[in-house]
Amino acid sequence: MAVRTEPFVLNMGPVHPSTHGVFRMRVTLDGEVVVDIEPVFGYLHRGIEKLAEQRTYAGIIPLTDRLDYISSMNNNFAYCLAVEKLAGIKVPERAEYIRVIISELQRIAALLIAVGAFLNDCGAFFTPFLYMFRERERIVDLFEMVSGQRLTYNYLRAGGVSQDLPEEFLPALRKFMDMMPRFMDEYDRLLQQNEILIARAKGVGILPAEQAINCSISGPVLRASGVKWDIRKDDPYSIYDRFDFDVPTQPAGDCYDRYRQRVEEMRQSLRIIEQAMKQIPSGPVRAEVPHLIHPPVGEAYGRIECPKGELGFYLVSDNSIAPYRCHIRPPSLINLTALRDMVRGWKVADLIIIFGSIDITVGEIDR
Amino acid sequence: MTVALSGKEVAGKIEEKFPGSVVESGPDNLVVKVDSLLDIARFLKEADGLEFNYLNFVTAVDYYDHFAVAYRLSSLKHNHSLTVKARCYDRENPALPSVTGLWQGADFQEREIYDLFGIRFEGHPNLKRIFLWEGFEGHPLRKDFI
Amino acid sequence: MEMKPAGQYIYSDIELDREEGQVIADLKAKSLEPIPDPDQWLEEELQQNILLTTVDALINWGRRSSLWPAICFPACCAFELIAANGPRFDLSRFGMEIMRASPRQADLMITAGTLTWKMAPNVRRIYHQMAEPKWVIAMGACAISGGIFASAEYAVVPGYNRIIPVDVYVPGCPPRPEALIYGIQMLQKKIARRKNIDMRKMLER
Amino acid sequence: MKFERYGIGIAKGLTVTIRHLLRHPTVNQYPEQRLNISRRFRGNELIWNREKCTGCGTCAKTCPQGAIEIVTATDMAENKYIVDKYEIDTGYCIQCGLCVEACPYEALYFSHNFECARYRRGELVQGKEEMLETPQRKVSGYFYPDKAQKLPGQTLLVEKITEKR
């Protein structure tokens, strides 16, 4: 006689400790096995795209800060690239270097959070998360020195950056660069070879390369599936073509690979900062840009490789002081497309870590 | 470096296969007719030399008299990109074919457009509001929404 | 239970979504005016200045020394809250590191982030699920007034005090962890002045 | 990962945590020990210079929020504006800094203060008199490098050598 069980529906979220914000999943469970999930969005829909249509080009930068709030500098960067493309603004050399340094530092900070949160989801009781938060704190210190805020920096401007680096910035960055590799080794010692982590994450939530491409996945998740695609290499923006760095990939595309991928990317970011620190010239940091920008009629798509994937701003201008339409390509939202196929057939505990390994920010999903 | 393919060249290729389906072609974009959108999308995804296997984003712009739905496609193999647009003139009940069958990544984005612009995507498996709640009146990103 | 092949998913019933929408619409219609700040104790302090009983002092000491925050971190400010909890600012010094995932066991709601109308019924529910006595700290501009998103009226609640009473307002976007700790200390002062045993009421009985 | 199944990974992890037990923690005990915050810190209040302000209203125009409310009257005798009302709601301000950057007469600064929590919503609105510079309410160096020079240097976590090994 076959024993039949009835599936039951569990609402995970919108307030759940491991949904990284206010994200909700309707999970259909059969015992502990996930039969299907349906993500439900919108609990943080703040109408950023609508607000952007009513603001000046400079006034949108504070909005982008709050988009993916753990990588604000990168959001500023992507937006400024799009505006510069639209209005044809040339950025001074020093500003380009500052942008690269800042954006790579921010990448490290955001990836630290991603890795820490993933390990926390695995149940490591905050320890790796707090260690990585301590390192993020060192980076945030540097950002605070530069921009005066700890989370919403509002530092980049169309045509450069708002102020030059303070003179104590580069020595402090030097210290950080000397310190960071040691800490990264320490994290590796903490959990990288841990048997329990390997047992939990290896082979779990495999995302094949074809499906990743079909689902428009980008960023570390795509590269962990073995696709060598990094916008910094394949479509170099700003001055990324001057730096020598690798694009690491992982073979299997499971949760453990995604975790390793992020750690490897942090090391590559350190390499880029090292080179940028050596080459940084002196000079102006802000191009002569009018207070209110009137770009010509047209459209532009500026994209960068942000810690979560391809972050793009699609701006349509009608020659007024505000964009006619400002679309944001949110990597977090699009990366979630594959979640459903990845978790089916796994257990509730695996659902949590697969979800954690995708690394989302709800502010960016819902906008 | 990602090469932005000339819309005109691609338009020529499409015209060979589906005559009369391209409305307009610019230096890096292409406006196609709504009826043949799905066929062209399939052609762009599968044709040799094009192989747009990656959908960067789908979005819509409200131009009062019509909605322009823009698909940005790129090919990870050849590293080139193209923006394909379709215009939707019906304001009361705009509709387009859904491309989720070709690029699964369009799933949530089409729902988003449905939610914020009110454009229906025929053939989408689960077309309902994504960010706002059921019973919300109007579509916020339309220009006439207050 | 058989797994369906890829591409065939189980979708939720639209009726459920409609019901959710109805709840949101009701709440939206109900909360047009902000709830007044619970500040009666301030005047009391000025008028009477009664010495607190020893029991009151003990109870208040216990309550203010172990404020366990509930998990309600919608957006950006959450990261400053975590930073305050983290190794540099360390809320655990005040006995606050136990973040109870279940609102039933929490005392304090730190509303870190923007509140949207879709989320509002849930936050309100969490607040009602918390056991008395409970306190709310509105952290950041979005929690106080809707902040940068206040003009997106269709989606964003202009301040948590539309749906729940707020005890302390901590401005900033987001406030520094120190600013949050300052706010928490203000709340602790407030708790210390609270009267749990009202002698007059007892005598009247 | 040769030894992935022998329990060595667990042992390594345990050594890391036990080492942290012996290290000095990185905590800054806030109410007693205070960090020197950034010289460019964008504090939660604005400071307004009554003498330098001409009442042009550029700050209010630049503010993406519309949080600054400025009402002026014309003073015909001296050919300038008199500021009747200058008010900012700190509960609505997002400290983006655009107003300070935009001010053409260097009359608006950020404060260097973050302890602005209040019990009541209404107390968060900063009036004209509460925006003047006082010894408690110091000026931050955001966008004013000369003011920044006078402030103490920032305490950095990278400077704190706690990780002895």
Place this chain on the structure above:
Amino acid sequence: MMIVDFIATGQGHFQAIPPDWPGGFWWHWLFFTVVVIGFVLTMVMGVIYIERRGMGRMQSRLGPNRTGPFGLLQPVADAVKVLLKENIVPAAADKLVHWLAPVVAFAPALMIFAVIPFSNGALLADLNIGILYIVAISSVSTVGVFMAGWGSSNKYSLLGAMRNVAAVVSYEIPLVLAIVGVVLIAGSLSMNQIVVAQNIPFILLQPLGFLLFFAAGCAEINRSPFDLMEADSEIVAGFHTEYSGMKFAMFYLVEYAEAVAISAIICTLFLGGWKGPLLPPWLWFIIKVMLVFFAMVWTRTTLPRIRIDQLMAFAWKFLFPMAIINLFITALQVLAGWPTQLMWAMIIVNFAVTAFMVLIWSRFFFRLGWGRIEV
């Protein structure tokens, strides 16, 4: 007067029948009931403090240090606050079950301490089947936990409770088998006799047994890495999601009382109980309990959590066969008369066996069922 001696010197030998007390048993029971309850409550506060401070330091924070000197009064403040909070019973809950659950869970945690010796003979009841009593009693709190999960009418609670029952049922077997090794060497089931028999701590004679007991004990009381039933990141707060106020305080107490109980059992069985030089026995006992508890905190801080099917696989494929083999080897050694004559040889042999077994198992058998789901 034994009691005066005990308090003054910490020495003294209590018989199961205290003849020179006026009134006989009653005084003894009353005294030790008070001692046990006091001990448990104080120890719970102590271990909460140790856990929060120790964990804070390991995470490079400080931990509570504001309430009282060095934050020592933090657990008191927590208790004052939690006990005075509103008590909520969900509308859909089964009221009676919901109310009874914390009581059912709490009583056994306290009862375990009846047979734990604080000094030579200083225990509430020197049962000659002490170990059996512990094994029997400790499983009862599972009933309370399941009642909590069922009575709350919350899906997360139910999931947590089901996980807990599954874990306890599986881990009881390796737990008991690990104890049997000790019992074989000591030749008695009485806790006091086991301690008396430990001329050297049994951890040296039974290293594998110690590891097995530690792992199984952690799993039984749901300490990390086996804390699945209240896994924060998965099922909110597990079985006590819907509990607040005093009932939650009782569950909180149970959690730590059980941790203290397991630590006390470990230190009685493997670490020589109250035995130790210089210091009075009860102090040695408390120090050892704290040390064992600290080891639990340490693992909790470091290790990730394992999955439910891995939890089962770990019990049945790893602990269970190893426990059987451990038992077999111990039996052989006892038959050969080693424990008395060739003590040091036995220590070396046993450590070698432990290392060999762990390696072998981790290489070949540990893999079974790892990384994939077994439904």
